[in-house]
Amino acid sequence: xxxxxxxxxxxxxxxxxxxxxxxxxxxxxxxxxxxxxxxxxxxxxxxxxxxxxxxxxxxxxxxxxxxxxxxxxxxxxxxxxxxxxxxxxxxxxxxxxxxxxxxxxxxxxxxxxxxxxxxxxxxxxxxxxxxxxxxxxxxxxxxxxxxxxxxxxxxxxxxxxxxxxxxxxxxxxxxxxxxxxxxxxxxxxxxxxxxxxxxxxxxxxxxxxxxxxxxxxxxxxxxxxxxxxxxxxxxxxxxxxxxxxxxxxxxxxxxxxxx
Amino acid sequence: xxxxxxxxxxxxxxxxxxxxxxxxxxxxxxxxxxxxxxxxxxxxxxxxxxxxxxxxxxxxxxxxxxxxxxxxxxxxxxxxxxxxxxxxxxxxxxxxxxxxxxxxxxxxxxxxxxxxxxxxxxxxxxxxxxxxxxxxxxxxxxxxxxxxxxxxxxxxxxxxxxxxxxxxxxxxxxxxxxxxxxxxxxxxxxxxxxxxxxxxxxxxxxxxxxxxxxxxxxxxxxxxxxxxxxxxxxxxxxxxxxxxxxxxxxxxxxxxxxxxxxxxxxxxxxxxxxxxxxxxxxxxxxxxxxxxxxxxxxxxxxxxxxxxxxxxxxxxxxxxxxxxxxxxxxxxxxxxxxxxxxxxxxxxxxxxxxx
Numbered sequence: 285x286x287x288x289x290x291x292x293x294x295x296x297x298x299x300x301x302x303x304x305x306x307x308x309x310x311x312x313x314x315x316x317x318x319x320x321x322x323x324x325x326x327x328x329x330x331x332x333x334x335x336x337x338x339x340x341x342x343x344x345x346x347x348x349x350x351x352x353x354x355x356x357x358x359x360x361x362x363x364x365x366x367x368x369x370x371x372x373x374x375x376x377x378x379x380x381x382x383x384x385x386x387x388x389x390x391x392x393x394x395x396x397x398x399x400x401x402x403x404x405x406x407x408x409x410x411x412x413x414x415x416x417x418x419x420x421x422x423x424x425x426x427x428x429x430x431x432x433x434x435x436x437x438x439x440x441x442x443x444x445x446x447x448x449x450x451x452x453x454x455x456x457x458x459x460x461x462x463x464x465x466x467x468x469x470x471x472x473x474x475x476x477x478x479x480x481x482x483x484x485x486x487x488x489x490x491x492x493x494x495x496x497x498x499x500x501x502x503x504x505x506x507x508x509x510x511x512x513x514x515x516x517x518x519x520x521x522x523x524x525x526x527x528x529x530x531x532x533x534x535x536x537x538x539x540x541x542x543x
Numbered sequence: 544x545x546x547x548x549x550x551x552x553x554x555x556x557x558x559x560x561x562x563x564x565x566x567x568x569x570x571x572x573x574x575x576x577x578x579x580x581x582x583x584x585x586x587x588x589x590x591x592x593x594x595x596x597x598x599x600x601x602x603x604x605x606x607x608x609x610x611x612x613x614x615x616x617x618x619x620x621x622x623x624x625x626x627x628x629x630x631x632x633x634x635x636x637x638x639x640x641x642x643x644x645x646x647x648x649x650x651x652x653x654x655x656x657x658x659x660x661x662x663x664x665x666x667x668x669x670x671x672x673x674x675x676x677x678x679x680x681x682x683x684x685x686x687x688x689x690x691x692x693x694x695x696x697x698x699x700x701x702x703x704x705x706x707x708x709x710x711x712x713x714x715x716x717x718x719x720x721x722x723x724x725x726x727x728x729x730x731x732x733x734x735x736x737x738x739x740x741x742x743x744x745x746x747x748x749x750x751x752x753x754x755x756x757x758x759x760x761x762x763x764x765x766x767x768x769x770x771x772x773x774x775x776x777x778x779x780x781x782x783x784x785x786x787x788x789x790x791x792x793x794x795x796x797x798x799x800x801x802x803x804x805x806x807x808x809x810x811x812x813x814x815x816x817x818x819x820x821x822x823x824x825x826x827x828x829x830x831x832x833x834x835x836x837x838x839x840x841x842x843x844x845x846x847x848x849x850x851x852x853x854x855x856x857x858x859x860x861x862x863x864x865x866x867x868x869x870x871x872x873x874x875x876x877x878x879x880x881x882x883x884x885x886x887x888x889x890x891x892x893x894x895x896x897x898x
Contacts, residue, residue: 447619447627449592450612462627466628
């Protein structure tokens with residue numbers, strides 16, 4: 285890219301935006317005391333919390349995909365009344381404050397509700413449990429998967445699906461052999477987005493489960509109990525893990541694209 | 544083999560109405576008509592992607608009107624071919640057999656057979672994106688033929704390939720037809736398919752205008768579209784007919800227009816239904832002044848446009864309606880014809896063919 289003087293203000297503003305994103309993270313890394321960092325990395329509470337955060341978000345993403353992907357397919361392929369309204373509804377968890385989302389979910393699954401009682405009767409609870417954490421994570425992150433999958437399915441030409449049916453494929457076979465493989469890039473991106481959004485969730489999860497502690501809550505907990513010096517290493521470790529996971533998936537998606 | 548009975552399908556701004564058609568086994572049937580006439584819609588109805596509002600579709604004596612597309616066993620080559628981009632050539636061709644859970648070695652044998660038949664076996668392992676237009680067409684044909692449905696529907700198969708490849712595709716289609724496959728070929732340009740066609744059906748505005756052999760359809764053109772393909776440029780609709788003594792006159796207009804009617808004298812015939820007339824453009828005389836001759840029709844007009852075609856000229860004269868006159872190069876040069884010049888056309892009543 286050639287540098288052009290007339291765009292100097294454009295570059296300046298662009299650089300400011302970029303710095304705004306990068307500087308706090310870099311500063312956090314450099315401000316971390318190395319001794320405390322290694323000490324924190326060995327802390328079993330931290331390790332447990334990171335593991336919990338990752339597996340609950342992964343489980344929530346995979347479980348939700350089973351329902352979200354078919355929903356996205358129907359929305360992308362069928363025309364029906366109130367489709368725009370439905371798309372708006374799907375976006376609700378993104379536009380409302382996440383603590384409010386947590387309150388909304390809590391109102392539905394707390395122990396004295398029908399769902400809460402039903403879960404209780406089979407020995408499950410949504411409160412202070414991985415189940416509750418997963419539900420809260422899923423509620424706020426599901427729209428990312430659905431919207432990405434809708435975009436993917438919309439781009440699969442109807443002609444290809446018709447051709448498959450003309451060649452004898454049932455609707456299910458057409459979905460699994462044509463539509464889904466052609467939309468997999470977007471579905472996969474949606475899964476990564478949902479998973480990433482899930483592991484970083486704080487507001488909704490804290491309403492349902494302070495314990496077991498997911499890492500975003502642990503960072504908050506360390507901050508309020510011990511201050512910035514002790515909260516920062518946890519944050520740094522978690523950010524490193526998030527970035528590694530993101531980079532891994534990013535490379536995987538791009539490899540698929542190249543293939 | 545395939546029969547359409549009184550098919551009707553209404554859309555917001557288009558209607559397919561009273562479509563009845565019989566296509567016999569092994570027939571090469573060309574559905575021709577201008578763009579937007581409803582030809583592709585007919586294929587979609589047969590394939591089951593569109594349901595008719597009324598009417599029945601019969602295939603091999605069984606009613607398939609309510610069957611799902613996957614249960615119809617009617618092979619359809621889409622205009623844009625619809626090859627699956629994420630599958631290789633071999634996987635594309637094998638698709639229908641794998642769906643049927645055919646044994647692996649049988650699938651390979653069949654794929655080989657049909658890729659050989661369409662002359663693209665060497666491309667077996669290629670990805671679809673690495674194929675040329677002509678290669679894609681052959682792979683798509685192999686993918687359709689492997690179903691052995693005995694009926695192949697082609698939607699504008701010549702539209703995506705260049706002139707050189709058209710001839711080889713034509714040969715391939717002839718070969719497929721010679722094997723006894725029933726073919727329904729949709730095109731807006733009958734020239735490309737006329738040499739292959741056993742029967743032709745002309746569709747316009749959602750209706751069948753004419754159907755039969757080439758001779759039946761094109762020797763008596765029913766509209767401008769058909770007349771145009773028979774080489775006739777002066778095709779006019781008859782608005783009214785009247786007699787004056789021994790002479791017979793018609794007021795004619797150009798198709799789909801009611802203004803600017805012009806009166807021609809035509810051959811005197813007993814009363815019959817007169818729908819349209821054709822004036823052969825080589826039987827019209829063009830002159831600077833009105834001719835005193837035996838020609839019963841003389842009109843003054845303005846040269847509207849001039850086209851050179853090989854060593855002859857087509858001159859469009861505006862006499863209230865456009866009339867085309869065919870001239871040799873020497874006549875054209877002698878008359879000093881140019882756009883906007885006022886000239887006279889004359890032709891005998893007998894130069895007019897009536898339908």
